[in-house]
Amino acid sequence: MSILVNKDTKVIVQGFTGGEGTFHAEQCMDYGTNIVGGVTPNKGGQEHLGKPVFNTVAEAVAATGATVSMVFVPPAFVADAVMEAADAGIELAVIITEGAPVRDMMYAKMYATKKGMKTIGPNCPGIITAEECKIGIMPGNIFKKGNVGLISKSGTLTYEGANQVCTEGFGISTAVGIGGDPIIGLSYLQLLPMFEADPETEAIVMIGEIGGDLEIQAAKYIKENITKPVVAFIAGQTAPKGKRMGHAGAIVSGSAGTAKEKMEALEAAGVKVVVSPAEIGKAVKEVLSK
Amino acid sequence: MNVHEYQAKQIFAEYGVPTPKGKVAHSVEEAVENAKELGGPIWVVKAQIHAGGRGLGGGVKLAKSLDEVKELAEEILGMTLVTHQTGPEGKLVQKVYIEDGADIKDEYYLGIVLDRAKEMPVIMASTEGGMEIEKVAEETPEKIVKVAVDPTIGFQGFHGRELVFGLGITDKQEQRKFIDFASKLFKIYMDKDVELIEINPLIRTGSGDFLALDGKMGFDDSALFRHPDIEAMRDISEEDSDEREASEYGLSYISLDGEIGCMVNGAGLAMGTMDTINYVGGTPANFLDVGGKANAETVAKGFEIILKNPKVKSIFVNIFGGIVRCDRIANGILEATKLVDVHVPVIVRLDGTNAPEAAEILKNANIDNVIAATDLLDGAKKAVAAAKGEL
Incomplete structure (x- = not known):
């Protein structure tokens, strides 16, 4: 599955x-x-x-x-x-x-x-079901089959996250790069229930970034509906306000869309939030060994 | 891309959005000429820079005679204007806008942006004109009227009615004028691929007319290819020269305050790298995304731009090779160190496709200040240690 x-x-x-x-x-x-x-x-x-x-x-x-x-x-x-x-x-x-x-x-x-x-998408690496079907531009070889679902706004952070999960001895069920533009297609809110329903997926990694409030909506949804453990990282804690960080949608406007508010909302929803993407693998190991 | 107030008002005029009469000047003589042409008896001399808060910073002043116009133009042209949006270094004023003084009865705010949750434009209006809208949103959110407009039906009468009733505009003539104003502004937003349009303040005059006293516009960079008229308004002196130079090479660069230069592929990983440097006790000097096609030339350019910043004490190159193989990137880095004099330690972390071969290449090259790292955390720690002179 x-x-x-x-x-x-x-x-x-x-x-x-x-x-x-x-x-x-x-x-x-x-x-x-x-x-x-x-x-x-x-x-x-x-x-x-x-x-x-x-x-x-x-x-x-x-x-x-x-x-x-x-x-x-x-x-x-x-x-x-x-x-x-x-x-x-x-x-x-x-x-x-x-x-x-x-x-x-x-x-x-x-x-x-x-x-x-x-x-x-647009502006995304695509979707991959490990060892079955790759529709996109990600390096297929780093995605080993396993029980972790991954949703990410960033391409290279998708690879970084998947690589760490696999290095820790786990693998990926499906990974979806949703893109970082202001208007995107499937997002956390649509993908989280799919992973919740997928019997193969036992944990979910979500990688977000500054700008917009999709992660905040996701936090509310997770709190009420998701029973599987979720690990999250939000990129851009050190990003200055009002500057567009590469992705068209990655911008803190006024005081809205900061990494801090997203991390707090996710933590309050029971998500294991890491402050560096370097900790994603370890956090997955931790939530899966509980 | 952003434009100046006077340029935004040119676009307003094209669409029949009412503004006070005015003309841009590049010199004191031209400013006085413009003032004579406008006739007076009151003029406003306004600094033209790409930043808000000009009034508070002393860049917008009232003149009651041609002599005063001259004095103020002399004062404002060439000044370095510091506002809450320019940063402490401020911005050099090279143009002033000379505008007819207006009879202000009330001040409103009117803006249009993309509502990312609704995925359509939203018109925001408020009776609290002249104030920062973020502040109004925080302190008295009930004073902001928000009307989302589905672009497939466009701006309809009911959108207009929601605005005027929300703002408490009761005079029928005035309602009609305000709705017409908002409808034209919405047309500009859609036609010109606008990202943000803001009029603060939009005023009601003593005779019940609505005028755009200010105008701020930003455009979707991805759509500029179909708006040569807007592209022609670009003022490169308002843009960060390093950011601009980087973009010419397909690099996305933003300068920050710290000591550790970063060169990364992918915007998300670039932000994640900055966050990780911060996490292990260092400070990032910049955001730099070299994109998916990192090669010797782009890496060399990246080094060059990073090293322009004298605060940089070490550089962390963090590449997760996907389709681009790490061994090629490693060779690119070695090549780049020959093209640019890299005088600070460079920590290199290459992971992904062909990473072991890349490590071998870097090891064999044996360049003194190129240090290999095994993963993201290791790289960040080494970069911080190197910046402190502890490596």
């Missing part, structure tokens, strides 16, 4: 024949992901990496039965691509693209929601 994706998930790639799309699609296929084709307008009918290329997502879905799309379309066109996926009946779009205009994502997410399509 796992959440959202597994070895049977049929995946198409939007922006399949571009540089990024090609490189990462190949890496995903090597990992074992069931990529059934891709979409690049005006390249329909061709073959790429041994898989069929289609002009539209609708054609790709009709021909392959794909339910998930991995999106590498450049930022200026990414909202269009996401809405196309939603329109074609895709169930989950994993949006890797960095630098999407916020206004575009606002419309794209509204349309996706209307059509019942889930989204992950």
Whole structure:
């Protein structure tokens, strides 16, 4: 078991024949992901990496039965691509693209929601179910199969966290990089119940950062609904106010969205909060040996 | 990207959002010319910098004659203005805006930002104009009217009514004018990919008109590609030169107060590295994300920018190699130390793909001030010790 994706998930790639799309699609296929084709307008009918290329997502879905799309379309066109996926009946779009205009994502997410399509990202490393299915750009080799679910706003902190969990002798069920933009798809509130319901997952690591209040909402939800142990780290305790720390959404505006308030809320919800990402592995070991 | 008040008001004018008449000046002579053209009898001389709190800092003053305009322009142009938003070093004033004095009856606040929880723009209005909105939100939150607008339907009459009734504007003429004002401002927000728009104060004049007395705007950097008119308003003298230089090389850099330079891949890990340095008793000198494509050139540039800061006593390079293999990054670091004179100890932690090979490369290179670390915590501790001269 796992959440959202597994070895049977049929995946198409939007922006399949571009540089990024090609490189990462190949890496995903090597990992074992069931990529059934891709979409690049005006390249329909061709073959790429041994898989069929289609002009539209609708054609790709009709021909392959794909339910998930991995999106590498450049930022200026990414909202269009996401809405196309939603329109074609895709169930989950994993949006890797960095630098999407916020206004575009606002419309794209509204349309996706209307059509019942889930989204992950944008500006994220994607999702991986260890040793089964990788839809994204993370280094697959560090994710050993196991019983820890991971949700993270940051790409490299996802790797850091997963690596520590595995070094401590545990492993990952599914890891989801949700991205650090102001508007994102699936977040803690949607993913926590999925991990709670997943019999394979025994503990959850959540990695957040400054800006917005998703972690505060998560804390409230955890307190009332999550029975599995949760370990959390919030990046940006030492970040200055009013400065955007790399991610478009990582900014403390006025006195809102600080690491401190998020850490306090999580601690009050019974979460094991660590002050450095270097302590994630040890904390997981601690909560799992209780 | 942020713009000056006078530029925000140019955009307001384009959309018919009423503002007092005014004109920007780069010299004292131009300031007086502008004042003559405007006619008076009262003018406001306003420093143009990208920071709030200009009035309190002495950068906004009233003139009652052309002589006074001249005196004030002489005083303000070239001054280093310190406000609560500029930091103690302040900002050099290179432009002043000369504006018609207005007949202020009431002061309001009107702003539009993205409500991240609702995932749509929210219009915020308050009768407490002239005050910092964060302060109003903290002390008297009931005085802020918030109206979220679903962009798929746009600004409707009911949004406007919620605003005017919320603010207690009862005169029908005035209601109509305020709603028109807010509707135009919302159009600007959507059309121009605005991140933040703030008018504080928005005034009601004695004759019942609403005017934007101030204007603050920030734009979504990711959308500037489709707004060449906005991009053209960029004032690079207002931006941190190191941050700007870094961004030209695809690096994301923010300078901080501490002693330990940081070079990291990924924004989250970069913040996590700063937090870890702090956790083990050190102080980070900067945030630096080298991105997913760290190579010799970007690493060299990173070293160069970090070392411009004389406070830096050690550098912690913390890379978690994913798709990018660590052995290549190790070679990149060695290459970079040849390109840039790195005169402080450099602690290198490389983990992830091909980390053992990378450790071997660094060991064999045997460079005096390049010290390998085994993991994040070890690296942070070594960087702190090195900064104290204890390594």
